[in-house]
Amino acid sequence: MNRDEMLARVRNRKEPWDIVVIGGGATGAGVAVDAASRGYDVLLLEREDFGKGTSSRATKLVHGGVRYLEQGNVSLVMEALKERGILLRNAPHIVKDLKFIVPNYSWWEAPFYGIGMKVYDFLAGKYSFGSSKVLSLEETLQLLPTIRRDGLRGGVMYHDGQFDDTRLLINLMTTAAEHGATLLNYAGVVELKKDESGFVQGVVAVDGESGEKFEIEARSVVNATGIFTDEIRRLAEPGVEQMMAPSQGIHLMFDRSFLVGDTALLVPQTDDGRVLFAVPWHNRTLVGTTDTPIETISYEPLPFEEEIDFVLETAGRYLSHKPTREDILSVYVGIRPLVKAAGASDGKTSSLSRDYTIHIDHSGLLTIVGGKWTTYRHMAEDTVDHAMTLGRLDEKPCVTATMHIHGYHQHPEEFGSLSVYGSDAPAILELSKESPELAGLLHPDLPYTAAEVVWAARNEMSRTLDDALARRTRALLLNARAAIAIAPAVASLLAKELGKDAAWAEEQVRIFGALAAQYIPQGTKYPAAPPVV
Numbered sequence: 001m002n003r004d005e006m007l008a009r010v011r012n013r014k015e016p017w018d019i020v021v022i023g024g025g026a027t028g029a030g031v032a033v034d035a036a037s038r039g040y041d042v043l044l045l046e047r048e049d050f051g052k053g054t055s056s057r058a059t060k061l062v063h064g065g066v067r068y069l070e071q072g073n074v075s076l077v078m079e080a081l082k083e084r085g086i087l088l089r090n091a092p093h094i095v096k097d098l099k100f101i102v103p104n105y106s107w108w109e110a111p112f113y114g115i116g117m118k119v120y121d122f123l124a125g126k127y128s129f130g131s132s133k134v135l136s137l138e139e140t141l142q143l144l145p146t147i148r149r150d151g152l153r154g155g156v157m158y159h160d161g162q163f164d165d166t167r168l169l170i171n172l173m174t175t176a177a178e179h180g181a182t183l184l185n186y187a188g189v190v191e192l193k194k195d196e197s198g199f200v201q202g203v204v205a206v207d208g209e210s211g212e213k214f215e216i217e218a219r220s221v222v223n224a225t226g227i228f229t230d231e232i233r234r235l236a237e238p239g240v241e242q243m244m245a246p247s248q249g250i251h252l253m254f255d256r257s258f259l260v261g262d263t264a265l266l267v268p269q270t271d272d273g274r275v276l277f278a279v280p281w282h283n284r285t286l287v288g289t290t291d292t293p294i295e296t297i298s299y300e301p302l303p304f305e306e307e308i309d310f311v312l313e314t315a316g317r318y319l320s321h322k323p324t325r326e327d328i329l330s331v332y333v334g335i336r337p338l339v340k341a342a343g344a345s346d347g348k349t350s351s352l353s354r355d356y357t358i359h360i361d362h363s364g365l366l367t368i369v370g371g372k373w374t375t376y377r378h379m380a381e382d383t384v385d386h387a388m389t390l391g392r393l394d395e396k397p398c399v400t401a402t403m404h405i406h407g408y409h410q411h412p413e414e415f416g417s418l419s420v421y422g423s424d425a426p427a428i429l430e431l432s433k434e435s436p437e438l439a440g441l442l443h444p445d446l447p448y449t450a451a452e453v454v455w456a457a458r459n460e461m462s463r464t465l466d467d468a469l470a471r472r473t474r475a476l477l478l479n480a481r482a483a484i485a486i487a488p489a490v491a492s493l494l495a496k497e498l499g500k501d502a503a504w505a506e507e508q509v510r511i512f513g514a515l516a517a518q519y520i521p522q523g524t525k526y527p528a529a530p531p532v533v
Helices: 003-014 026-038 068-070 074-090 109-127 138-145 165-176 226-236 307-318 371-389 412-434 448-461 465-472 480-498 500-515
Strands: 017-022 043-044 097-103 134-135 154-162 183-184 187-194 200-207 213-223 245-253 262-268 276-281 283-288 331-339 354-361 368-370
Touching: 003 183, 017 026, 017 074, 017 165, 017 200, 026 043, 026 165, 026 371, 043 165, 043 187, 043 276, 068 074, 068 109, 074 109, 074 154, 074 371, 097 109, 097 138, 134 138, 138 154, 138 200, 154 368, 165 412, 165 465, 183 213, 187 213, 200 412, 213 226, 213 371, 226 331, 226 368, 245 307, 262 307, 276 307, 283 307, 283 354, 368 371, 412 448, 448 465, 448 480, 465 480, 465 500
Parallel strands: 017 043, 017 213, 043 183, 097 262, 213 368
Antiparallel strands: 097 154, 134 154, 187 200, 200 213, 245 283, 245 331, 262 276, 276 283, 354 368
């Protein structure tokens, strides 16, 4: 993907696009892939970088949702388990099977959770990742040697999926591009164009890098902006009622020593009614998440002090080595774009459905909101079916259920730390051979090389230090201090690739340093959580 080429396509386009997608997260990318692979002319516009919002801040799980089963939402669980299986089949370089253990400290937990996980297995059907199993105390300790032993009776093991969210997102964008889609990051929509009847017929977008404005015509416009859903809807109808109920969840990153092995821990019932995960991810231990209703949304939400304390305290009940603030390598926050529930009055967002909603405003703007990463493909199929009707497009069937995603490789483990790149890994290795100075690790505490930064700038539309260190690589999430340390070197690499000067690189380091400081709890005083009303 080359941004200059994409920009030229928009500038030179004379005909209306079949579908314009607003939003470059999981949902928008899925819609672009689906529509482009059907043969439609597609333009995707993202105000910031691809995945800058919620889609880069997940718990890194491709799962059916054990707690949704407890809530009785069987249809959502079945759909998610099916999509989990499809995603593993279409992107085995990014998605993998992961064993989870629910520890048992009471006599009733083994039969209770054992039966529940058998139902989970049954609902997966032919898309199953493996059978659940009740474990003895010895088997549990063998798989989770760092779990708290006092009172432990055993555990229940089940299977779910794990992935790297922004690696999948960039691969989806590349897949869409390979099918002819035009994609632009840093190109925000500032206005919706309407015809004489008041129906949306296009957008006005501004290139965030040059300030150039584009009048863009479209047969159908899809609003896939996640937490900014209502902001775009108000461009069409200023007085529209809000349909999104935001909730934030935090994740804490720790050293791998807190969860030795390749098995994840699931705490099925926390004090706030959610489940809590401790997951091995990129040779770290990832723990989360919370569910806190909020009023204000932003690209860089801050954790609340109470949330950090809650995760530390809950994790400390189950890990033999209790984590402290000093152990936190990074804290990141994601905002869920949940659909408002009629009559919900308990003030909790944990009870709201994680299902998605497709809404068509009076202006003809098609909005897709809600859902979760695991079901992105099905959400996209449903959305494009609606856009096809609204835009009076020729009917074409969805083909994504059996379509390989860019990077597809059946044995990615042979590429070591580059496994998440799949079939792109050999090209990155070749880049390191051609320029040996790019081959070394950027930092001893991070698994990334300079070649990956250069690759992202040349082929994945990486434009800033934030892009390179938070989303093309995951340095900021894995270790915020290490990411700050390598910022000057990475900024120099980007400046060279993007044709920028030293002043640009210095400014990038300053901006990124201020951003990354928010990911380090020590010495940072975060706000208090809002009261539940």
